[in-house]
Amino acid sequence: MCLCLLSQYLYHSSEMNGCVPSQRCPLGWTEINSRCYFLSTEEKKWEESRQQCQSKGADLVVINDEKEQNALYRMNGNQYLLFWIGLRNTDRTLKWVDGSELKDVFWQDGQPDLGGGNNTEDCVEMYHQSPALANWNDVSCQTLRHWLCEKDLCFIL
Ligand SMILES: [Ca+2]
Numbered sequence: 001m002c003l004c005l006l007s008q009y010l011y012h013s014s015e016m017n018g019c020v021p022s023q024r025c026p027l028g029w030t031e032i033n034s035r036c037y038f039l040s041t042e043e044k045k046w047e048e049s050r051q052q053c054q055s056k057g058a059d060l061v062v063i064n065d066e067k068e069q070n071a072l073y074r075m076n077g078n079q080y081l082l083f084w085i086g087l088r089n090t091d092r093t094l095k096w097v098d099g100s101e102l103k104d105v106f107w108q109d110g111q112p113d114l115g116g117g118n119n120t121e122d123c124v125e126m127y128h129q130s131p132a133l134a135n136w137n138d139v140s141c142q143t144l145r146h147w148l149c150e151k152d153l154c155f156i157l
């Protein structure tokens with residue numbers, strides 16, 4: 001029995017998803033804990049920001065746990081950074097863009113406030129002047145923000 005069979009199998013099974021494991025993130029992306037992230041220099045509305053990520057074979061970041069939240073905090077060293085995350089209020093429910101369950105949350109004190117009851121704040125930003133584990137804020141999806149894309153460490157065929 002040789003290991004090459006296993007690697008052949010792994011290669012082909014992941015190839016079926018259109019994704020081949022790679023050692024490196026694409027140029028311009030940052031590797032953190034075996035995931036690839038892209039922080040924009042531009043600012044756009046939430047939906048347009050998401051489209052930018054999707055056009056790169058990614059999506060807006062999904063923050064799965066405290067480790068990821070900590071790793072992304074002030075990731076460019078700027079305490080005034082503001083970027084969109086892949087969390088949006090749809091049908092009065094906050095949902096991640098990939099459909100994963102919303103379990104660990106890191107809201108800023110007093111958030112989400114739905115815009116003070118006007119129900120106009122449906123998209124979520126990471127507000128880096130607040131503490132590392134309490135900095136999410138819901139805000140109007142029309143606001144211009146930087147955005148953070150996330151994808152697997154792989155090449156899309
Ligand atoms: Ca993630």
Ligand SMILES: [Ca+2]
Nearest residue numbers: 113137138139
């Ligand atoms: Ca808010």
